Amino acid sequence: MQNNTLTWQDFIKIEMRIGTIMSAEIFKEVKNPAYKMQIDFGEFGIKKTSAQITKLYTPEELIGNQIIAVINFPKKQIANMMSECLVLGAIGDSHEISLISADKKMKNGTRIG
Numbered sequence: 001m002q003n004n005t006l007t008w009q010d011f012i013k014i015e016m017r018i019g020t021i022m023s024a025e026i027f028k029e030v031k032n033p034a035y036k037m038q039i040d041f042g043e044f045g046i047k048k049t050s051a052q053i054t055k056l057y058t059p060e061e062l063i064g065n066q067i068i069a070v071i072n073f074p075k076k077q078i079a080n081m082m083s084e085c086l087v088l089g090a091i092g093d094s095h096e097i098s099l100i101s102a103d104k105k106m107k108n109g110t111r112i113g
Helices: 008-012
Strands: 016-026 035-040 046-051 066-070 076-078 081-083 089-091 097-099
Touching: 046 081
Parallel strands: none
Antiparallel strands: 016 035, 016 066, 035 046, 076 081, 089 097
């Protein structure tokens, strides 16, 4: 078993923030089913991303929901889009993904820690 122990210094480098999904649509250009989304992180801006969450969500029900994402990874090319954040979710036995969110409405950009 590999030692994956993080130090506190490692953990505080991860910028996990609350954001509100502003738009979501089917990402037609990708190989695996996914949505293309824009998420408002308040003072950190609106960021684009792609998420393979099509098993449990429709684009319409995502809009307006607050989620948690990592916003300080390097940008990553996904098909014809540059992804600017990583949405966090729990991965089920059938590879369905349930998004992680706060149980109360929070200000966009609020840090998770």
